[in-house]
Amino acid sequence: MYTAAMNIFSGMDTGIPNYSCKTSGPLGAVIEGISADQSIEFSSLSRIYHYPQISYISGNLVMSDTVKFPYFYRTVPSELHLCAGIVKVLKHFGWTWVGILASNDENSMRAVQILKKEIEQSGGCIEFIETFSQSTLLFLQNIDNISNTIITSSTKVIILYCNRDYTEHIRYTNILEAPGKVWIITAEWLFIIPSYNVNRKNTLAFTVGRKNIPSFHKFVREVNPALFPSDLLIETWWKDLCNHQCPKSIQRSCSSDETSDYLLHCDIVNSANSYNVYSAVYALAHALHDMISSRSGNTNPWSGESESVLGFVPWKLHRYLRNLHFKTVLGEDIFFDENGDLTIGYDIINSVFLPNGTRSNDIVGSYNPYAPLEEDFTINERAIMWEDLFSQAPPQSRCSPSCLPGFRKLTREGKALCCYDCIRCSEGEVSNQTDMDTCITCPEDQWPNQKRDACIPKVITFLSYEESLGITLTFIIIFFFLITAVTLGIFINYQGTPIVKANNRGLSYILLISLMLCFLCSLIFIGRPEKVTCILRQIVFGITFSISLSSVLAKTITVVMAFQAIKPGNKLRKWMGSRVSNSIVFSCSLLQTLLCLIWLCTAPPFPYLNMRSETGTILIECNEGSIVAFYCVLGYLGFLAGTSFIVALLARNLPDSFNEAKYITFSMLVFCSVWVSFIPTYLSTKGKYMVAVEIFAILASSAGLLGCIFLPKCYIILLRPERNSRKYLTKT
Known part of the structure; x- marks a missing residue:
C-alpha cells in the first residue's frame, strides 16, 4: 500500500519520498476504492502532502474525524448513519431480539458497539454477537461454532456487519442458508459475488443510494x-x-x-459503486473548475491554464471541495457535509433468488439521514418477499411474545430485558398498549373493564327506592307505621278504659307518636344521599329515639312511684301527676337535642363518594363527620335504654294483674339486644348494606317497643274486654 502510494505521489514506478518526476500535469487529488483499513493507511501518507483523498467505498466510522483526517472525502455516507438505518428497520418491524455476526476489524467492532447501544436504547436486545477473522485458518476453526450458534438461536433476525475484504469467507459457507432467518447485510459485495447456493432468501441489504x-x-x-x-x-x-x-x-x-x-x-x-465513482469524479471536476476559475479571474476556466497549473498547490483545493455545491444532470444536489461525507442516504434492497435461477434485487425502502425527520425512512412491506417457513409476514423476532393490552411485562431474573413474562394488571390498573412495562392506575372515579385494557366509569350505587332491597324496606316501614297508627287509634278510641289509663295515658300517646316518627325516619336513609338528608338521618333518628326511650323511662318510673305512693304516709303521692313524667321526657330529649346541635356545629354529616370500599363501584354514602359525636348519640340512647331496663327489672315483681314493668323489661331487653348486635354488624358491612343494617336496627328496636308494650294491651282491649276493668286490674 505504501509503495503504491509513493508511486502515485512521485509519478514513478519506483516511488522515492519527496521526489516528483511527472511527465503530465500535477497530481490534484486521489479518487480511491480501496478497503477501509487500506484507506486509513493511504490517508496517513496523503495528508503529509496535503493531497485530497476521495473514497467511493469506505464508510469507515473513524474517518469522519476531520482532525485526524482533514483531507479525506467520500461519496458514501458514514457507517454511523448505517447503524441508525438498521435500527430504523428493526423498530419498524418490531424486531427486538436480534443476533449480530461481524468481522473482527476495528471499524466493524466499533460499529457493533454503536449498534448494541442504539438497539438497547430503542428497547431491543441482542441474543448473541459472533465475530470472525480475516485469517482463513482462524475462520475455518470457528465456522462450526458460528454456524451452530446461528441455527440454534431463537432470534429470527441476524445482522451481518463486515466490509468487502471479509465477504470472501462468508460467500463460500452455508451460514446465510440457515432456515427461518432474516439477514440484514451491510456489504453489497455479497450480492455481486456469486454464492454456491442459489436458495438464499429473506435478505435485506443497505446499499448506497443509486441513480x-x-x-x-x-x-x-x-x-x-x-x-x-x-x-x-x-x-x-x-x-x-x-x-x-x-x-x-x-x-x-x-x-x-x-x-x-x-x-x-x-x-x-x-451496483451503487458505479454511481459513487461518477459522483466522486464530478465532485473533483467541479472543485477544480471553481479553483481554476477563481485563479484566472475569467469566466473561461482555461484561459489562464498555464498559470493555474504551474501554481497549483494541493491543499488549496480543499477550500473548494469544502464549499462544493452543484446540481447533477439528474437534478440532485451534490455537496459534502462538515465531516467530508456526501449528503446521500441508503437504499434498502431485498435480494431474492428466483426459481428460474435469476436473482431479483428490488429496492424496497430507503434511509436518508439528511432528510427531514418524518421523511428520512421509508419501506414498502408489500414489495418484500418472505420465506414460506414463517408463520406470518413480516416475521416476528422477539424473545417473548408481545404482552397484549391488559397485561404488563415482568422481566425474567437473570435474562435480557426483552425476555419477560406477561402478567395481568393488578386490580385498579390497566394497560392500553402492547408491551407496556407498567400498568396505569385508573382515576378514582373509573375502574378497569373486564379485559383491563381501558378505564370505564365506576357504577354509582346507593340504597335506592327502585331496587328490591329499597322497595322491601319501604313496605316494611309503611307497614309498621300503619300498625303504630292503628294502635294509637285504638288507644284514643278506648282512652276511657282502665287499661289505657293505667301507667299514664299521655305517655302512651307520646311513645306511640315517637315510634311512628322512628319508623318514618327510616325512609330518610333510603335514596341518594344529599347534604340535607345526611344531616336529617342522624339528627331525626337520635331525637325521636330519645323521645321514645324517655317516654319508656318515664313510664317505668311512674310504675315504681305508683306502688310506693300507695303506702301510708309516703310523700311521693304529691309527685304522681303528669308534670313529673312530662318533665322526664322533656329533659332527657333536650339533652339529646343539645348533643345533636353540638354535632352539627362541629362536624356535621355530609355526603361522601366512597371509591375504594367496593371494587368497580362508587358508593354514595353519608359520612358521620364526627365519629365521636355519632357514638355519643348512640351511647346516650343506650344509657336511656339501660336505665329503663334496670328500673323495669327491679319493678317487674310488683303485685298487680297488669304490671307494665314486665313488658317494659322485655322491650328494653329486645332494644338493647338489637343495638348491641348492630354495632359490630354495622362496622363489618359496606355501602348500601351498611345503611340497610341501620334501617333494620331502627325497625327492629321500634317494633320491639311497640310489640312488647302495646300488643298485650291491644289484645285485652280488642279480644278480652272483660279483663279491661278496674276490678280486674287491681286484683292481686
Whole structure:
C-alpha cells in the first residue's frame, strides 16, 4: 500500500519520498476504492502532502474525524448513519431480539458497539454477537461454532456487519442458508459475488443510494475494449456482458463462443459503486473548475491554464471541495457535509433468488439521514418477499411474545430485558398498549373493564327506592307505621278504659307518636344521599329515639312511684301527676337535642363518594363527620335504654294483674339486644348494606317497643274486654 502510494505521489514506478518526476500535469487529488483499513493507511501518507483523498467505498466510522483526517472525502455516507438505518428497520418491524455476526476489524467492532447501544436504547436486545477473522485458518476453526450458534438461536433476525475484504469467507459457507432467518447485510459485495447456493432468501441489504447515470449503460454496451489494451480484466468483463441474464440495457449480442454464465460484471455495472465513482469524479471536476476559475479571474476556466497549473498547490483545493455545491444532470444536489461525507442516504434492497435461477434485487425502502425527520425512512412491506417457513409476514423476532393490552411485562431474573413474562394488571390498573412495562392506575372515579385494557366509569350505587332491597324496606316501614297508627287509634278510641289509663295515658300517646316518627325516619336513609338528608338521618333518628326511650323511662318510673305512693304516709303521692313524667321526657330529649346541635356545629354529616370500599363501584354514602359525636348519640340512647331496663327489672315483681314493668323489661331487653348486635354488624358491612343494617336496627328496636308494650294491651282491649276493668286490674 505504501509503495503504491509513493508511486502515485512521485509519478514513478519506483516511488522515492519527496521526489516528483511527472511527465503530465500535477497530481490534484486521489479518487480511491480501496478497503477501509487500506484507506486509513493511504490517508496517513496523503495528508503529509496535503493531497485530497476521495473514497467511493469506505464508510469507515473513524474517518469522519476531520482532525485526524482533514483531507479525506467520500461519496458514501458514514457507517454511523448505517447503524441508525438498521435500527430504523428493526423498530419498524418490531424486531427486538436480534443476533449480530461481524468481522473482527476495528471499524466493524466499533460499529457493533454503536449498534448494541442504539438497539438497547430503542428497547431491543441482542441474543448473541459472533465475530470472525480475516485469517482463513482462524475462520475455518470457528465456522462450526458460528454456524451452530446461528441455527440454534431463537432470534429470527441476524445482522451481518463486515466490509468487502471479509465477504470472501462468508460467500463460500452455508451460514446465510440457515432456515427461518432474516439477514440484514451491510456489504453489497455479497450480492455481486456469486454464492454456491442459489436458495438464499429473506435478505435485506443497505446499499448506497443509486441513480441511473445518463448514457452510462449505452457507453458500457458500445465501448471498444481495444481502447484499454493494458487491462487484463477487460476481456473477461466484455464477455460477461453476453450473459442473457444481464439487464437488457447493457446486454450485448454475442456469438456462441463468447457467452458466459458469470454475472459478476453485470452486477458491478448496476451496483451503487458505479454511481459513487461518477459522483466522486464530478465532485473533483467541479472543485477544480471553481479553483481554476477563481485563479484566472475569467469566466473561461482555461484561459489562464498555464498559470493555474504551474501554481497549483494541493491543499488549496480543499477550500473548494469544502464549499462544493452543484446540481447533477439528474437534478440532485451534490455537496459534502462538515465531516467530508456526501449528503446521500441508503437504499434498502431485498435480494431474492428466483426459481428460474435469476436473482431479483428490488429496492424496497430507503434511509436518508439528511432528510427531514418524518421523511428520512421509508419501506414498502408489500414489495418484500418472505420465506414460506414463517408463520406470518413480516416475521416476528422477539424473545417473548408481545404482552397484549391488559397485561404488563415482568422481566425474567437473570435474562435480557426483552425476555419477560406477561402478567395481568393488578386490580385498579390497566394497560392500553402492547408491551407496556407498567400498568396505569385508573382515576378514582373509573375502574378497569373486564379485559383491563381501558378505564370505564365506576357504577354509582346507593340504597335506592327502585331496587328490591329499597322497595322491601319501604313496605316494611309503611307497614309498621300503619300498625303504630292503628294502635294509637285504638288507644284514643278506648282512652276511657282502665287499661289505657293505667301507667299514664299521655305517655302512651307520646311513645306511640315517637315510634311512628322512628319508623318514618327510616325512609330518610333510603335514596341518594344529599347534604340535607345526611344531616336529617342522624339528627331525626337520635331525637325521636330519645323521645321514645324517655317516654319508656318515664313510664317505668311512674310504675315504681305508683306502688310506693300507695303506702301510708309516703310523700311521693304529691309527685304522681303528669308534670313529673312530662318533665322526664322533656329533659332527657333536650339533652339529646343539645348533643345533636353540638354535632352539627362541629362536624356535621355530609355526603361522601366512597371509591375504594367496593371494587368497580362508587358508593354514595353519608359520612358521620364526627365519629365521636355519632357514638355519643348512640351511647346516650343506650344509657336511656339501660336505665329503663334496670328500673323495669327491679319493678317487674310488683303485685298487680297488669304490671307494665314486665313488658317494659322485655322491650328494653329486645332494644338493647338489637343495638348491641348492630354495632359490630354495622362496622363489618359496606355501602348500601351498611345503611340497610341501620334501617333494620331502627325497625327492629321500634317494633320491639311497640310489640312488647302495646300488643298485650291491644289484645285485652280488642279480644278480652272483660279483663279491661278496674276490678280486674287491681286484683292481686
